[in-house]
Amino acid sequence: MSATIVMLLLTLAADGATHVSFGESDSVEACTARVAQISPILVKAGYTIVDSRCAPSDIKVEKYDRNAPKDAPRYDYRVVVTPDGFAAAPVGTDGCTPSETEKERVFCASSQQKPLD
DSSP: OEEEEEEEEEOOTTSOEEEEEEESSSSHHHHHHHHHHHHHHHHTTTEEEEEEEEEEEOOOBOOOOOOOOOOOOOOOOOOEEHHHHEEEEEEEETOOOOOEEESOEEEEESSSBOOOO
């Protein structure tokens, strides 16, 4: 299975929690346009954008539901951001520890998007 282009948005909420959102796109150009459209809305809503990018990824999650209730279940992800893209996966039993090196940044973030098999 080949990787699809996925939009990654990492944000900080007002309470300091790191959130992640994913969205599939047909192309890098379409994804980039989507990021440009969504980013100002998030900033106006009080979020700080930590990172956003469009890159091939094999991650599979439920489609983002912008009308999800605030108390909807959240799912934890480990997101590794590199100069060339990102990798994301649900947090396993070994947990997640944020870190940063010259080559990568590791984020531990939650999302309302449920992981799919």
